[in-house]
Amino acid sequence: MDKILLMLQLQAELNESTNGKNWVGGVTKNGKIINWKRCIYMECAEMIDSFSWKHWKNIDKEADLDNLQIEVVDVWHFVMSLAIENYSKTFKGTVDDLAINISLMESFLKIDTTHEAFASQDEIIEKVEIIMLDVLSRNTLNIEKLISDFFDLTLMSGLNLDSLYKLYVGKNILNQFRQDHGYKDGKYIKVWAGEEDNVVMKRVWQSNGDLKPDALYKELTKLYFALNKSE
Structure with a gap:
């Protein structure tokens, strides 16, 4: 619960510093539309490229599992952002309420354990594509299913709550560092x-x-x- 709440709080703070105080409304301080769903499925596509999935190129190349885990954390940034936005727009509650509800999910209880094993390439890619379908669906967003599928992917990628938290905090700091050193205007x-x-x-x-x-x-x-x- 504490780690989930802190990650949600850090993400909200990063979004506010990067996009402005009204980012949950879906627009940045510069008037740019925010599409967290698109962020998720585009990062998922990059995640799949951690594997040699192409049947016509580099067929014997080993999977880049370090990059896979980094991409999982990148997707987590956007899943949390989408969840916070969803809770705000549908009047479900605050970041605190979201953290409580996540901590009660069965899939969350599974990642709050010791885990280092990776699933097979095909199993991971299938789960990544399920997450893509979660956000590409024209039906009403099921944020609980999206989070549950993400936690399944977390375990399949050799991560648990502690390792996800550590990598997330590290990437959050890096993202802030990027913003402070010209990432948005292309100088970084x-x-x-x-x-x-x-x-x-x-x-x-x-x-x-x-x-x-x-x-x-x-x-x-x-x-x-x-x-x-x-x-």
Whole structure:
């Protein structure tokens, strides 16, 4: 419950700082329409590319399971955003109410455990496509089913509540770092000395178990300017 609430709160804060106080209305402070459903299915497509699913190209390439987990966390950002927006627009309640309801879901109880095993490639891709269908359906959004399917995917991707939380907090800090360093206007450098910033963040975060979020931000700042000084 506490980890879910904190993640929802962090996501709401990030959305407000990035898009303005009225982001739950579906429009940014710059008048740009927000489509969380599209964000979800586009990230899901990127997630599938973690596997060598193409029958005509790189058929023996190994799955990139590290990237899979990062993409799962990216989708979680948008699932939470959609859920907060849904609760606001349908008068279901606040972020606190959403956190309570999620904590009572059977699928949530499953991820609140020790888990490191991966499902097969075909099983993961099938679940990813189910999530895509959840948000592409023309029927009324079933936010509870979407969250439940996402938690199933979390387990299938070798994650549990603790690892999802840690990766989410790390990516949340990275997203804030990106916004503070020109991501929106295209000035931000995403590849640091040949490595994508996601990879750098995950390595720093996982290799420093006692690192706090503000310390991670400072470490990313140091690495960003050191690795990109020749850019």
